[in-house]
Amino acid sequence: MLITKPYNRERAVEYARTWAMSRNPLFIDFTGIGGNCTNFVSQSILAGSCTMNYTLNFGWYYISPEERAPAWSSVEYFYDFMTGSAEFTEQNGGAGPYATVVAREAAELGDVVQYANADGDWYHTVIITGMDGEEILVSAQSDDALDRPISSYNFAEARFLHIEGVHVELNDDACYDILLRGGNA
Numbered sequence: 001m002l003i004t005k006p007y008n009r010e011r012a013v014e015y016a017r018t019w020a021m022s023r024n025p026l027f028i029d030f031t032g033i034g035g036n037c038t039n040f041v042s043q044s045i046l047a048g049s050c051t052m053n054y055t056l057n058f059g060w061y062y063i064s065p066e067e068r069a070p071a072w073s074s075v076e077y078f079y080d081f082m083t084g085s086a087e088f089t090e091q092n093g094g095a096g097p098y099a100t101v102v103a104r105e106a107a108e109l110g111d112v113v114q115y116a117n118a119d120g121d122w123y124h125t126v127i128i129t130g131m132d133g134e135e136i137l138v139s140a141q142s143d144d145a146l147d148r149p150i151s152s153y154n155f156a157e158a159r160f161l162h163i164e165g166v167h168v169e170l171n172d173d174a175c176y177d178i179l180l181r182g183g184n185a
Contacts, residue, residue, distance in 0.1 A: 002094055007163045009110030011176055012048030016127045019043065020139040020146040024182045028065040030073060031142050038125040039073040040141035041112055043179065045097050045127075048110055049166040050175045053081075053096035060096050075114055075122045082112070082161055095168065099161040104136070107160040113138060115155035124155070 019040070023029045027043055030036040042062065046052065053059035053069070060071040060081045071081035082099040099112065107113070107128055113136070115124040130137030130147045137147040150158070 002167045002169065004165045005168055007045075007097060007110065007166055008048045008176075009108065009163075010048075011180075012044045012110040012127065012163075013129050015047035015180055016040075016044040016129050016139040017146060018180060019182075020129075020141065021144050023141075024179070026179065026183045027062060029141075034073075035124075036073075036141040037143075038075050038078045041125045041127050042072045042078065044110075044139075045112070045163065047176060047179050048163070049097040049168075051096050051166050051168045053094075055095075075125050078125060079114060079122065079159075079161070082163070097163055097166045099163045102160050102162040104158070104160055106162060107136065108162065111163055112161040113150065114159050114161065115153060116157040116159075118156040120157070122159075124153075126150075 024043060027039060030039050042060070052061035054061045057070065058081070059069045062068045062072045069081075070077040072078070082097065083101060084098060109128055109131070111128045113126050113128060114122050116122045124140070126138035126140040126145070128136055129139040132149070136150040138150055139146050140148070
């Protein structure tokens, strides 16, 4: 039976701020081979949820470079999984973090921003790691950034994904310390 637990925004932000300018050795770096932005945001969301969904093809998980769900590292599949697009909701069994699209004003620390170009292609995923007055600050990889103002990006459209919570089987969140340290004791 699944239960819902809160998403730990502080852990997600701490993870993102810790690893924005370097790479956690627990995960492959896709920079230069398709981009690392969504992989990095997935790691950050994992730090705040400590729950993956291992449903083949429709889940959200990372075991190795060869064993990972499309939603782990693809902008569009990440969106589909997190927002529960029909095909994903029917197939994934419901475990893992989940989000709703909100207005910019409703976005919080630990939420996700995705950018589209003028052709409507969604191409970049970042995580909100700070606020400076009305300015949202984000952290990202591929084009590494730590607390970069959202206004400094060139995009045609942005969508804001508010992480609502995490559907889980009972667990102890032990993965957080391992993730934050990059696997080192």
